[in-house]
Amino acid sequence: MKVIKFGGSSVANPENIKKVFSIIQEKLKKHEIAIVFSAFGGVTESLLKISQLAKEGDPAYRDLLQSLEERHLDMVRQLISVQNQSTVMTYVKVRFKELEDLFHGIFLIKENSARTLDYVASFGERLSAFILSEALAGHGLKTQFLDARDVIRTNDRFGQARVDFETTNALIRSYFGKNDGIKVITGFIASTSKGETTTLGRSGSDYTASIFAGALEAEDLEIWTDVSGVLTSDPRMVYTAFTVPQLSYNEAMELSHFGAKVIFPATMQPAMKRNIPIYIKNTFEPENVGTKINGDVTKEALIKGISSISNISIVTVQGAGLIESVTGTSRVFKALAETEVNIVLISQASSEHSICLAIKTDEAYLAKEAVEKEFHYEIKSGEMEEVNLLHGFATVAVVGENMKHNPGASGRMFRALGRNNINVAAIAQGSSELNISAVIPQADLQKALNALHEAFFLSENKVLHVFLIGTGLIGQALIRMIASQQEKLQRDSMLDIQIHGLANSRYMAFHEDGFDLKNPYQLSEKDEKMNLNKFIETMEQMNFSNSVMVDCTASMDVADTYSRILEAKVGIVTPNKKANSGSMDQYLALKKIAKKRGVKFLYETNVAAGLPVINTLQDLMLSGDSVIKIEAVLSGSMNFIFSEFEKGASFSEVVKVAKEKGYTEPDPRDDLSGMDVARKILILGREAEQHLEFDSVTVEGMVPEDCVETASVDEFFEKLKAHDADFEKLREQAKAKGEKLRFMATLENGSAKVGLNSLKEEHPFSSLQGSDNMILLTTERYHDFPMIIRGPGAGADVTAAGVFADVIRIGNYTRE
Ligand SMILES: NC(=O)C1=CN([C@@H]2O[C@H](COP(=O)(O)OP(=O)(O)OC[C@H]3O[C@@H](n4cnc5c(N)ncnc54)[C@H](OP(=O)(O)O)[C@@H]3O)[C@@H](O)[C@H]2O)C=CC1
Ligand SMILES: N[C@@H](CC=O)C(=O)O
Numbered sequence: 001m002k003v004i005k006f007g008g009s010s011v012a013n014p015e016n017i018k019k020v021f022s023i024i025q026e027k028l029k030k031h032e033i034a035i036v037f038s039a040f041g042g043v044t045e046s047l048l049k050i051s052q053l054a055k056e057g058d059p060a061y062r063d064l065l066q067s068l069e070e071r072h073l074d075m076v077r078q079l080i081s082v083q084n085q086s087t088v089m090t091y092v093k094v095r096f097k098e099l100e101d102l103f104h105g106i107f108l109i110k111e112n113s114a115r116t117l118d119y120v121a122s123f124g125e126r127l128s129a130f131i132l133s134e135a136l137a138g139h140g141l142k143t144q145f146l147d148a149r150d151v152i153r154t155n156d157r158f159g160q161a162r163v164d165f166e167t168t169n170a171l172i173r174s175y176f177g178k179n180d181g182i183k184v185i186t187g188f189i190a191s192t193s194k195g196e197t198t199t200l201g202r203s204g205s206d207y208t209a210s211i212f213a214g215a216l217e218a219e220d221l222e223i224w225t226d227v228s229g230v231l232t233s234d235p236r237m238v239y240t241a242f243t244v245p246q247l248s249y250n251e252a253m254e255l256s257h258f259g260a261k262v263i264f265p266a267t268m269q270p271a272m273k274r275n276i277p278i279y280i281k282n283t284f285e286p287e288n289v290g291t292k293i294n295g296d297v298t299k300e301a302l303i304k305g306i307s308s309i310s311n312i313s314i315v316t317v318q319g320a321g322l323i324e325s326v327t328g329t330s331r332v333f334k335a336l337a338e339t340e341v342n343i344v345l346i347s348q349a350s351s352e353h354s355i356c357l358a359i360k361t362d363e364a365y366l367a368k369e370a371v372e373k374e375f376h377y378e379i380k381s382g383e384m385e386e387v388n389l390l391h392g393f394a395t396v397a398v399v400g401e402n403m404k405h406n407p408g409a410s411g412r413m414f415r416a417l418g419r420n421n422i423n424v425a426a427i428a429q430g431s432s433e434l435n436i437s438a439v440i441p442q443a444d445l446q447k448a449l450n451a452l453h454e455a456f457f458l459s460e461n462k463v464l465h466v467f468l469i470g471t472g473l474i475g476q477a478l479i480r481m482i483a484s485q486q487e488k489l490q491r492d493s494m495l496d497i498q499i500h501g502l503a504n505s506r507y508m509a510f511h512e513d514g515f516d517l518k519n520p521y522q523l524s525e526k527d528e529k530m531n532l533n534k535f536i537e538t539m540e541q542m543n544f545s546n547s548v549m550v551d552c553t554a555s556m557d558v559a560d561t562y563s564r565i566l567e568a569k570v571g572i573v574t575p576n577k578k579a580n581s582g583s584m585d586q587y588l589a590l591k592k593i594a595k596k597r598g599v600k601f602l603y604e605t606n607v608a609a610g611l612p613v614i615n616t617l618q619d620l621m622l623s624g625d626s627v628i629k630i631e632a633v634l635s636g637s638m639n640f641i642f643s644e645f646e647k648g649a650s651f652s653e654v655v656k657v658a659k660e661k662g663y664t665e666p667d668p669r670d671d672l673s674g675m676d677v678a679r680k681i682l683i684l685g686r687e688a689e690q691h692l693e694f695d696s697v698t699v700e701g702m703v704p705e706d707c708v709e710t711a712s713v714d715e716f717f718e719k720l721k722a723h724d725a726d727f728e729k730l731r732e733q734a735k736a737k738g739e740k741l742r743f744m745a746t747l748e749n750g751s752a753k754v755g756l757n758s759l760k761e762e763h764p765f766s767s768l769q770g771s772d773n774m775i776l777l778t779t780e781r782y783h784d785f786p787m788i789i790r791g792p793g794a795g796a797d798v799t800a801a802g803v804f805a806d807v808i809r810i811g812n813y814t815r816e
């Protein structure tokens with residue numbers, strides 16, 4: 001025998017009921033079944049509302065009652081064939097006549113006791129189960145309608161009656177022994193020994209089904225609802241939540257205590273007592289296996305679910321009076337129990353100086369009042385402090401029997417919270433090791449649930465949330481690269497990169513679920529005007545776990561926000577050199593903040609685009625080497641310009657081509673002036689652990705004086721033409737000596753120099769072509785022959801690829 005129960009949404013309308021009937025037909029092919037039905041979706045609430053209106057003397061109750069009757073008659077018309085409708089119609093009409101009289105009585109005497117309400121509510125299940133029993137009979141099934149009030153005996157605690165199992169079990173068995181057919185049973189309702197109608201409280205129909213399963217020692221109990229079993233977390237908060245295939249009874253109870261929509265703990269008891277498996281299944285996806293709840297503790301997962309309770313306050317009771325008194329703690333709990341305040345979580349340090357209680361915010365003031373009343377004298381005498389209340393919290397709990405004797409669960413939990421900048425205000429874990437709970441700021445709840453979900457369930461699968469400022473040459477190339485690699489990264493590296501924020505100097509836009517990268521979003525006047533502060537605020541408010549800001553601008557304003565961003569535990573990836581080439585103090589401060597906050601600040605593309613220069617230098621320094629000299633060609637644009645220029649074109653023309661090819665800075669004067677290379681050699685020096693300020697770099701620029709102050713880049717190009725003849729002379733002089741013009745940087749003995757050099761043919765830099773860079777590192781280890789790094793050092797693709805590699809590095813770092 002299987003007991004199967006269908007909830008209100010499963011029987012909310014004829015369409016859903018058809019699905020229910022086909023599930024029943026399927027079951028009957030293999031099993032003997034008993035069926036429990038709730039009232040049609042929303043009916044219990046309507047009955048209680050009508051009752052309330054009647055009590056308030058509002059005649060509008062009559063219209064609502066009439067439409068409720070119409071809804072039931074309509075169900076009869078749609079579910080039962082015309083020739084069989086009359087008995088059922090009569091049954092429905094008689095019930096509604098009874099209800100009419102009942103509500104008229106309530107309307108007259110303005111009384112609505114718990115006992116009356118139980119009787120009112122009972123009509124919902126009596127009507128639905130009778131109609132559905134008859135409808136099933138119409139499908140050729142031999143059904144037997146059973147009003148559960150005939151067999152479930154309870155005390156007279158109306159609204160939440162307690163079951164007398166001895167009598168109930170005997171009555172159920174006797175009824176089943178004497179009556180044939182498929183029993184179609186009313187959920188939720190029962191009766192006292194005097195025949196008064198009672199109800200079984202929250203999830204009462206599930207409880208009814210469990211009572212029948214227990215009494216009949218059913219092979220299993222199936223609860224059919226509108227979700228596919230129990231999920232690993234709340235799917236409205238954690239989009240990656242998935243169905244848990246199996247839970248132990250304890251895990252199911254613990255998860256529901258902590259807010260998960262599972263199965264109300266009390267309802268499990270009768271089935272659990274006889275070790276009957278409970279299946280939670282979805283009426284609308286019957287093929288989904290759903291969740292099995294039984295006595296097994298499976299080993300495959302450390303935890304089974306993450307649940308939470310919102311709107312929590314922290315109540316702190318503290319003072320010496322607690323330490324010295326053996327009764328202190330018990331008095332706190334007694335005071336709270338008497339006020340019927342429910343404690344969600346308790347934490348007390350071994351000093352016994354204070355007790356911290358997590359309590360639902362709407363009960364927190366009651367709790368404070370009750371405890372202060374209890375400790376009135378101690379507070380007055382100063383032995384105890386006034387009770388402290390803090391609002392705005394939530395609890396999160398990870399639940400699973402496998403955590404027992406399995407080190408690492410709490411470490412994983414708090415590492416995930418800490419890494420995502422989520423402050424833990426209180427912690428509790430019982431010795432059963434079934435549940436570890438933490439109280440955290442309510443504002444961080446969604447982020448915490450996602451971080452924990454990733455840490456425990458998707459440790460193989462990371463989502464990295466990107467906010468990109470700068471959608472020019474490099475920014476666009478980066479978006480294209482992420483789009484083209486997104487699926488491969490998900491598949492092979494278990495890394496899902498999503499872009500949630502985009503900005504240029506004019507506009508900004510955000511997307512909660514991540515922009516569709518296959519059809520790249522173009523910022524335009526329909527978007528919000530760019531406001532850097534607002535962009536960062538929005539990024540902070542979105543509060544994703546594993547976030548990274550990618551700065552693809554050359555802006556000082558954006559660089560000035562880095563410390564704030566790192567403090568918020570958001571990583572940074574950037575090709576923008578402005579932050580690292582500011583003051584030495586600023587450079588060191590950013591590294592310090594990143595280290596302190598446990599986030600990454602990566603800028604490989606600050607020097608030589610995607611070439612591995614900074615990482616290499618960092619590795620050399622970490623492994624104990626020291627840099628003696630750096631000689632380098634660090635500008636892709638300048639190398640392109642001079643290697644093309646020697647072929648014969650005019651200087652202004654090749655500068656223009658360098659810009660068109662995307663090698664120059666947004667303003668090419670940054671390259672020609674030597675400032676861009678100066679920044680790069682300064683950064684390399686600092687990475688080589690040398691204390692360098694910008695003024696220790698000697699720069700010999702190439703921008704003619706009258707071109708420095710031009711208002712626009714176009715005007716600059718116009719003016720540059722007038723200097724072509726001067727550059728021509730330089731070219732001829734070099735040519736005459738059989739030399740090459742190369743723009744170089746050197747760093748030695750704590751000072752750096754940047755400028756144009758005329759080099760012999762055999763110099764390694766003379767062979768550089770196009771946008772090539774070359775870096776010669778002479779170190780203690782690479783002393784006789786320097787280490788050489790060579791390759792393209794500018795251009796959209798190589799730079800974006802370097803930025804992308806840093807982004808992936810952050811994704812992999814947050815996985816650890
Ligand atoms: N090009 C290359 O080969 C290399 C470039 N880099 C570095 O990459 C960075 C980007 O270069 P690139 O893509 O070529 O430059 P672009 O000029 O093509 O793009 C710059 C982007 O930054 C935006 N921007 C500028 N100021 C701000 C601001 N204050 N707030 C928001 N957005 C802003 C611009 O907005 P808008 O579109 O509105 O103008 C534009 O979208 C630079 O720092 C550069 O030094 C590093 C290595 C190589
Ligand atoms: N303009 C730079 C590119 C980025 O750093 C160069 O020419 O190398």
